[in-house]
Amino acid sequence: xxxxxxxxxxxxxxxxxxxxxxxxxxxxxxxxxxxxxxxxxxxxxxxxxxxxxxxxxxxxxxxxxxxxxxxxxxxxxxxxxxxxxxxxxxxxxxxxxxxxxxxxxxxxxxxxxxxxxxxxxxxxxxxxxxxxxxxxxxxxxxxxxxxxxxxxxxxxxxxxxxxxxxxxxxxxxxxxxxxxxxxxxxxxxxxxxxxxxxxxxxxxxxxxxxxxxxxxxx
Ligand code: DX5
Ligand code: ZN
Numbered sequence: 001x002x003x004x005x006x007x008x009x010x011x012x013x014x015x016x017x018x019x020x021x022x023x024x025x026x027x028x029x030x031x032x033x034x035x036x037x038x039x040x041x042x043x044x045x046x047x048x049x050x051x052x053x054x055x056x057x058x059x060x061x062x063x064x065x066x067x068x069x070x071x072x073x074x075x076x077x078x079x080x081x082x083x084x085x086x087x088x089x090x091x092x093x094x095x096x097x098x099x100x101x102x103x104x105x106x107x108x109x110x111x112x113x114x115x116x117x118x119x120x121x122x123x124x125x126x127x128x129x130x131x132x133x134x135x136x137x138x139x140x141x142x143x144x145x146x147x148x149x150x151x152x153x154x155x156x157x158x159x160x161x162x163x164x165x166x167x168x169x170x171x172x173x174x175x176x177x178x179x180x181x182x183x184x185x186x187x188x189x190x191x192x193x194x195x196x197x198x199x200x201x202x203x204x205x206x207x208x209x210x211x212x213x214x215x216x217x218x
Contacts, residue, residue: 026209147176
């Protein structure tokens with residue numbers, strides 16, 4: 001079964017607990033938390049304090065996407081806040097092997113993300129250690145951006161490499177996932193679909209989550 005990870009970036013933060021419940025009712029498999037620092041990306045969101053609060057709202061695993069500089073310095077705090085997965089970017093983590101090992105040493109699953117202009121072959125040496133590979137299908141920083149179709153060939157490539165090599169990582173897509181793009185993303189071989197605006201930006205969070213989940217599992 002393909003999974004959905006609603007991103008609270010587009011949620012109503014005055015009512016986060018209720019919004020997360022609605023996503024759960026709609027079949028959410030993860031709650032995706034976008035951490036932005038105003039340096040690696042041009043936007044600032046929230047930190048471990050909010051992740052810890054989200055953890056108290058749900059039993060679902062928290063999928064924590066770090067779009068920050070000096071990720072190593074904060075990984076332990078996010079692990080303690082209750083992250084189930086911590087994903088770091090390839091582009092700004094120079095010692096990726098060490099960072100991935102650090103995440104795993106804290107009992108958390110480790111993901112590695114690549115921006116739209118970053119090729120899969122930059123991950124060759126880390127794929128066997130990763131629990132998740134996140135293919136950004138927009139340039140990170142904001143919700144509700146337009147999906148970049150050319151990124152899908154990287155999803156297909158990751159699937160092929162996983163089959164050939166016997167690796168175990170999940171393939172996740174993040175950015176511009178909605179009812180119009182979901183079918184092609186599923187066909188390319190994505191396992192986990194992050195969706196912010198199309199779920200939390202809609203009038204009916206549960207129905208939108210359910211619609212997306214049905215669509216990708218047809
Ligand atoms: C973008 C974030 C995404 C974002 C996706 O930088 O990493 O997780 O919430 O938002 P939508 O689904 O609205 O494109
Ligand atoms: Zn994200």
